[in-house]
Amino acid sequence: MEVKESNRRVLEAKELMVFYENMLALNNVTLHCEEESILGVFGSNSAGKSTLMYTLSGIILDIKYKEEMKGGERISVFGKITFEGKDITSLKPHERARLGIILCPERRRIFPESSVLENLFIGSYLARKEREENLEYVLNLFPRLKDHLKRQGGFLSGGEQQMLAIGRALMANPKMLLLDEPLLGLSPAYQEIVITGIKQIRDTRKITIIVTEQYARPVLPIIDYGYILENGSSVLSGTKEELLDNPDVKSAYFGV
Amino acid sequence: MEQLRRERLDRSLKVRTEGIYAISAFEEILYLLGPRLLFIVGILILPFILEAAPYWKRVINIMCAYAIIAISFDFLSNFVGLVCLGGALFTGIGGYFTAIYNHYFSFPMYLSIPLAAVSGALFCTVVLLPALPLRGVYFAIVTLMYPLLFSRIIEALNILGGTNGISGIQSFPNPYIEHYTVILILLFFLFGLRRFVNEDIGLVFRGVKDNDQAVKASGINVTTIKIYAVFIASLMGCFSGAYIAHLYMWAGLSLFALDFSIIPIASTVIGGGGTLIGAVIGSFILVPLSEILREAGTLRIVIYCVVLTLFIVFKSEGLMIYLQRKYHQFERWVKV
Numbered sequence: 001m002e003v004k005e006s007n008r009r010v011l012e013a014k015e016l017m018v019f020y021e022n023m024l025a026l027n028n029v030t031l032h033c034e035e036e037s038i039l040g041v042f043g044s045n046s047a048g049k050s051t052l053m054y055t056l057s058g059i060i061l062d063i064k065y066k067e068e069m070k071g072g073e074r075i076s077v078f079g080k081i082t083f084e085g086k087d088i089t090s091l092k093p094h095e096r097a098r099l100g101i102i103l104c105p106e107r108r109r110i111f112p113e114s115s116v117l118e119n120l121f122i123g124s125y126l127a128r129k130e131r132e133e134n135l136e137y138v139l140n141l142f143p144r145l146k147d148h149l150k151r152q153g154g155f156l157s158g159g160e161q162q163m164l165a166i167g168r169a170l171m172a173n174p175k176m177l178l179l180d181e182p183l184l185g186l187s188p189a190y191q192e193i194v195i196t197g198i199k200q201i202r203d204t205r206k207i208t209i210i211v212t213e214q215y216a217r218p219v220l221p222i223i224d225y226g227y228i229l230e231n232g233s234s235v236l237s238g239t240k241e242e243l244l245d246n247p248d249v250k251s252a253y254f255g256v
Numbered sequence: 257m258e259q260l261r262r263e264r265l266d267r268s269l270k271v272r273t274e275g276i277y278a279i280s281a282f283e284e285i286l287y288l289l290g291p292r293l294l295f296i297v298g299i300l301i302l303p304f305i306l307e308a309a310p311y312w313k314r315v316i317n318i319m320c321a322y323a324i325i326a327i328s329f330d331f332l333s334n335f336v337g338l339v340c341l342g343g344a345l346f347t348g349i350g351g352y353f354t355a356i357y358n359h360y361f362s363f364p365m366y367l368s369i370p371l372a373a374v375s376g377a378l379f380c381t382v383v384l385l386p387a388l389p390l391r392g393v394y395f396a397i398v399t400l401m402y403p404l405l406f407s408r409i410i411e412a413l414n415i416l417g418g419t420n421g422i423s424g425i426q427s428f429p430n431p432y433i434e435h436y437t438v439i440l441i442l443l444f445f446l447f448g449l450r451r452f453v454n455e456d457i458g459l460v461f462r463g464v465k466d467n468d469q470a471v472k473a474s475g476i477n478v479t480t481i482k483i484y485a486v487f488i489a490s491l492m493g494c495f496s497g498a499y500i501a502h503l504y505m506w507a508g509l510s511l512f513a514l515d516f517s518i519i520p521i522a523s524t525v526i527g528g529g530g531t532l533i534g535a536v537i538g539s540f541i542l543v544p545l546s547e548i549l550r551e552a553g554t555l556r557i558v559i560y561c562v563v564l565t566l567f568i569v570f571k572s573e574g575l576m577i578y579l580q581r582k583y584h585q586f587e588r589w590v591k592v
Contacts, residue, residue: 017592019261021264022263022264022265069572069573070572070573071528071573071574071577071578071581072573074262074264076261076262076592078259078261078592
């Protein structure tokens with residue numbers, strides 16, 4: 001794909017390799033992400049999508065440390081990640097979050113015993129000054145949350161929890177949003193809401209977004225560029241038209 | 257740039273010993289049995305080795321009694337998911353029950369210890385019953401509270417000897433019976449429990465720890481399962497208490513002391529949780545250590561705390577998990 005001169009690469013990952021003990025979870029994945037674009041990463045189970053997200057957000061370093069202390073699996077991470085021209089490979093997750101890389105983890109991981117409003121406020125800890133504007137923005141983006149502000153997070157439906165998780169990530173004023181399987185377990189109607197929400201976030205907030213998903217069809221219309229992971233390696237990349245033109249990809253990930 | 261990765265692989269010997277081939281050659285059999293035999297034989301000849309130091313011979317008994325409580329803690333916390341902060345509840349109840357049987361009913365020792373273990377375990381299970389259907393810290397709080405409760409009841413009502421305790425409990429007829437009772441029972445509980453947690457019901461126990469809702473969905477009553485687990489654990493704890501009471505020929509409020517709760521937990525941390533044998537090794541380190549530190553006076557607690565903290569910071573996996581890994585696996589550098 002030809003890179004437009006005006007678009008700068010926000011995030012670049014070079015030759016990422018992650019081993020869980022002797023199992024190769026990511027094999028030589030190189031990817032880059034342009035400013036204000038939506039990047040889709042598709043792959044089946046065990047393709048390495050979540051590991052990629054953990055590696056980009058730095059959570060993998062935390063998992064690695066905990067496993068080490070527990071005497072469990074040894075995790076080795078290789079490669080180089082640059083964000084806005086800065087090498088962030090060895091930065092801890094919270095330091096990366098301060099730079100603006102916010103992860104919205106798989107299965108949402110909201111705080112079940114805090115209310116919706118509290119969940120959002122926890123997310124806004126890094127951006128307390130802009131809390132009110134951000135709150136208003138999130139509630140406009142997902143009006144459904146407005147009705148449940150006082151309810152405990154754990155008692156929301158799956159779709160509302162997903163909105164809440166994305167909202168919580170937005171409250172931190174991210175420059176880059178990593179969404180790990182945001183459509184997991186959502187009905188088609190809720191998928192629609194979340195997908196339009198994601199597109200709206202990019203258009204209005206100028207945030208760069210990476211979305212992973214197993215089934216590419218619902219996400220495809222909004223992405224600018226996509227990667228396909230298979231068994232830890234990136235087998236194909238291209239714009240959505242290029243991806244759709246490939247017959248293997250079509251049958252495997254788009255259900256056509 | 258060339259990158260290297262440290263790779264961990266199972267030893268070929270370990271892989272060979274996993275199936276029926278384990279009995280194919282002497283080397284394989286030795287690989288499997290070696291560590292176990294070393295432990296069993298080591299602990300069995302320990303009383304003879306320490307013949308030269310009579311003071312330390314008594315430490316063996318205390319060490320093994322603590323090891324049994326530590327196994328019960330390890331079993332409850334790492335296989336059933338109930339964090340029990342009240343080893344002292346078990347020792348106290350077991351000790352007082354055996355004192356009652358021996359002192360008031362004049363049962364002989366070989367009857368009063370098993371009776372105290374079983375009836376004490378039943379008693380503990382019943383008093384812990386209200387906390388069992390719940391998940392979380394409730395069980396821990398209740399177990400922490402009961403030893404205080406019972407010792408205060410005895411003190412306030414001045415029953416069962418009050419603050420003086422019940423003295424004149426029958427002692428063991430000779431030191432070797434003293435040592436081997438507790439050593440054999442320890443070996444029985446250790447290897448029995450290791451086998452037990454891999455039986456079907458043991459798998460259910462571990463399921464309760466990981467996700468009790470999924471266990472309920474499989475048609476199993478979680479509370480019943482927890483009752484079995486608490487009974488087994490308190491059986492071990494009560495045996496220890498009864499044994500200690502006969503060892504000191506006295507049952508008093510110090511059987512409810514915090515030591516019986518804390519040292520087993522510390523042993524499990526040092527030895528490595530979830531291995532059972534780790535808890536034993538841990539108390540074999542900690543109990544003699546606290547004996548040595550007895551001369552240091554008040555500083556004993558300080559040194560003790562420093563050792564524990566260092567362990568948690570630098571080897572929080574625990575000794576046994578580390579040793580097992582070194583025994584079964586080797587490491588090498590490979591190119592990425």
